[in-house]
Amino acid sequence: xxxxxxxDGVVFGFLLSVLAVAVLAPSExxxxxxxxxxxxxxxxxxxxxxxxxxLAKLQxxxxxxxxxxxxxxxxxEDRPWYRLFWKWQLVVSLLxxxxxxxxxxxxxxxxxxxxxxxxxxxxxxxxxLTPNWEVLPRAVLNIVETIFMAFLATSLAIPVAFVLSFxxxxxxxxxxxxxxVYFVLRTFLNxxxxxxALIWAIIFSVWVGIGPFAGMLALMxxxxxxxxxxxxxxxxxxxxxxxxxxxxxxxxxxxxxxxAIVPQVLxxxxxxxxxxxxxxxxxxxxxxxxxxxGIGTMxxxxxxxxxxxxxxxxxxxxxxxxxxxxxxxxxxxEALK
Amino acid sequence: xxxxxxQVEKLSKTYPNGVQALKDVDLEVQQxxxxxxxxxxxxxxxxxxxxxxxxxxxxxxKIFFQGQDVSQMQxxxxxxxxxxxxxxxxxxxxxxxxQSVLKNVMMGRLAEKTLWQSFWGIFSSEEKxxxxxxxxxxxxxxxxxxxxxxxxxxxxxxxxxxxxxTQKPTLLLAxxxxxSLDPAxxxxxxxxxxxxxxxxxxxxxxxxxxxxxxxxxxxxVVALKDGEIVFRGRPDEITEEWFRRIYGEGAQDVAPNxx
Numbered sequence: 001x002x003x004x005x006x007x008d009g010v011v012f013g014f015l016l017s018v019l020a021v022a023v024l025a026p027s028e029x030x031x032x033x034x035x036x037x038x039x040x041x042x043x044x045x046x047x048x049x050x051x052x053x054x055l056a057k058l059q060x061x062x063x064x065x066x067x068x069x070x071x072x073x074x075x076x077e078d079r080p081w082y083r084l085f086w087k088w089q090l091v092v093s094l095l096x097x098x099x100x101x102x103x104x105x106x107x108x109x110x111x112x113x114x115x116x117x118x119x120x121x122x123x124x125x126x127x128x129l130t131p132n133w134e135v136l137p138r139a140v141l142n143i144v145e146t147i148f149m150a151f152l153a154t155s156l157a158i159p160v161a162f163v164l165s166f167x168x169x170x171x172x173x174x175x176x177x178x179x180x181v182y183f184v185l186r187t188f189l190n191x192x193x194x195x196x197a198l199i200w201a202i203i204f205s206v207w208v209g210i211g212p213f214a215g216m217l218a219l220m221x222x223x224x225x226x227x228x229x230x231x232x233x234x235x236x237x238x239x240x241x242x243x244x245x246x247x248x249x250x251x252x253x254x255x256x257x258x259x260a261i262v263p264q265v266l267x268x269x270x271x272x273x274x275x276x277x278x279x280x281x282x283x284x285x286x287x288x289x290x291x292x293x294g295i296g297t298m299x300x301x302x303x304x305x306x307x308x309x310x311x312x313x314x315x316x317x318x319x320x321x322x323x324x325x326x327x328x329x330x331x332x333x334e335a336l337k
Numbered sequence: 338x339x340x341x342x343x344q345v346e347k348l349s350k351t352y353p354n355g356v357q358a359l360k361d362v363d364l365e366v367q368q369x370x371x372x373x374x375x376x377x378x379x380x381x382x383x384x385x386x387x388x389x390x391x392x393x394x395x396x397x398x399k400i401f402f403q404g405q406d407v408s409q410m411q412x413x414x415x416x417x418x419x420x421x422x423x424x425x426x427x428x429x430x431x432x433x434x435x436q437s438v439l440k441n442v443m444m445g446r447l448a449e450k451t452l453w454q455s456f457w458g459i460f461s462s463e464e465k466x467x468x469x470x471x472x473x474x475x476x477x478x479x480x481x482x483x484x485x486x487x488x489x490x491x492x493x494x495x496x497x498x499x500x501x502x503t504q505k506p507t508l509l510l511a512x513x514x515x516x517s518l519d520p521a522x523x524x525x526x527x528x529x530x531x532x533x534x535x536x537x538x539x540x541x542x543x544x545x546x547x548x549x550x551x552x553x554x555x556x557x558v559v560a561l562k563d564g565e566i567v568f569r570g571r572p573d574e575i576t577e578e579w580f581r582r583i584y585g586e587g588a589q590d591v592a593p594n595x596x
Contacts, residue, residue: 245431245497248390249504250421250448252413255455259444263433 004064005052011063011093012048017041018096055085063089127308128315135302135310139295139317146294147321149212150280153219158273160224164189165231165265166257172235193225197283198290205291215292219280230272231265238264271333278329282322340368342508342540343389348398348408350384350564358384360564361398366508371534372542373551373572376561377584382544385561386510389542390423391416403507421448424501428513430493434486438477438496441485442468445503464503471499475529491522498529502537509533511543515550523547527554548580 020040031037055062061071063086071077081087111117166172168189173182200218208214238261246260288296295318302310345364351357358381366372374382387393389400391407400407402419410416424445432441443460445468454460460468472478475495480488485496494514501509511530515523531554534541545551551558552572560568560575560583568579575583 241427241429241431242433244392245425245427245500246433246444246447248392248420248423248425248510249445249500250417250419251444251455252417252452254452255447255450258455259447260433263435267435 001056001070003068004056004062004070005049007064007067008052008055008062009045009049011089012051013041013045014048015093015096016044016047018100020044060085062086063093124308128312130309131312131316132307132309133313135313136317139298139314142295142298143317143321145212146284146288146296147281147325149216149292149294150219150277150284153216153223153284154273154277154280156220157223157227157276161227161231162269164224164228165235166261168228168232169235171238171240172257172261189225189228192221193229195222197222197287201287201290201292210291210293210297212293215284215287215294215296218287218292219283222283223276223280227272227276231269234265234268234272235261267336271336274329274332274336278325281325285318285322342366342368342370342403343542344399344401345389346399346401348385348388348400349396350381350388350393351396358564359388359395362561362564362566364559364566366540366542368540369534369538370540371531371554371556372540373555373558374542374544374561375546375548375551375558375583380561381564382561383512384564386425386512386542386544389510390420390425392425417448421504422506423508423510424504424506425510425512426494426497426501426514428516430490430497432485432488432493432496432500434484436485437481438472438483438485438488439465439468439481441496442472442481442499442503445500448504468499468503471502472496474502474533475499489522490518491525494518494526495529498526498533502533502539506539508540508542511541513544513546516546523550530554548575551575 017040052062052064056065061077061084065071066086077084164185167181168185170182173179197218200221201215204214204217205211208217242260242264243256246256251259284292284294285296285299288294288298289300291297295314299311299314299318302314343364343366345362348359348362348364349357350359362381362385364385374385376382384393388395389402389407391410395408398408402423405415405419407416407419410419433444440458443464446460446464447455450459469478469481472481475498477492477495477499480492480496485493488496509530514530515526518526527550530541530543533539543555545555552575555572558568558570558572558575559566560579562583567583568575
């Protein structure tokens, strides 16, 4: 009941807010008053919740009720779709969201096909399609740097993530003290992972200075968090039987992990790690854009000077390497199955 | 009268979800017995075995194994020492896949290994010889180098028996050792269990389903129903009437009696 009320409250509150903005047409100044705006939004949300509760009393199935399987009025579901309240609720709120999105992104066909802008795009593509191969040696040198940056980040992340994966697995961390450690580490990793590698690169480029080292550190932090999560999910899904068997021989906890769990998770670990390296090479390119070194930094330099023919060459190099690594990692992962 | 190896007094187990798996179970096991526990699925047979070596924590009651109270042990080192002496085999064999048969068998030595030795997988030639001897005992020595997941069910269970023997146990707990095997293979595995019971003098406690197997192999039988022992006696004392009482009205032994 609580979940459906909150869900419907959010949906109705959103519709009411959109309606209010459309009718009252507040200025940007007014919208920037965060305090007042939040009071309005909160009021709309409360109103929405009240509306949802009223509808439940009136035996009408709302979207929230259908979603969370708390239908109070099942026989009404046989009606055609245009006589069902929740289907109208879904269509209207999606339409409203679409309209708001179009307005907010300043979507404009005029700009997309504007004569002047279009000519610029044509110029850019001409440059990109006739790459200047003179920068090729430097691009190759830089992408090698990127590949090894990704490699180092992945390899340094493996041992850390390996150890963390067991401490972050529910089936290993039993007992109150262990559970506390589990929750603290899980939360820490979730927060770390939710910060994009790009943000880490900005942080580290200030910390250790612009260059491949900063990029490598950023990728490493992100890889530790991602790998630890994927690894620990593997640990959580291992078969219990072998664990029981090794425990019953009189082995201790560490021996049990090493002999019963590790053999079961090793192949998936390798598979995830290869894939992570592949992802890291692609990410390393992006990270270069904010000063993480490698091919990305080179790309952003030429792009800044609008040297599109040189940019074209770099893009070709990136595309070839990313494609090749993608294929290679797919083959390796297939073979590991 | 021979020596008492294991004595269970008023053993109860209630799971966190409220299911009472064992209710005041009393049981005495003599040295050298082949004791079979029968009962429906969910009657508490597996829980009983798992409480004996503390894979499950008993809720109350006492378990005396060679004079020591296993149920009261707080120090995990003591529990592990007891587990070393009470080897266990399982319905689904529980071998480590992708590891060789020999390595699986040598895992029976883990209780005696230091962390350093187990981390690098260092096993002495003496231990390798023991493992090979035990594989020979269950007639599967030629498979030593093969990966455990490439064996058939019956072969896996024999490897599991070899792993258990490598622990040099005094007691072997067999949790439905033949339930996932076909009838022909059943007897092969049961014959090996009888062999180690009679020739090596290892006491065996086994959970079984088929009455025909019970009659052929057990020296003594107890029957569990809803967590309580409802029958104790010799295998030939289980009449059709008792069988129906244990397994419920209308039950018929599905085991191929004539095998």
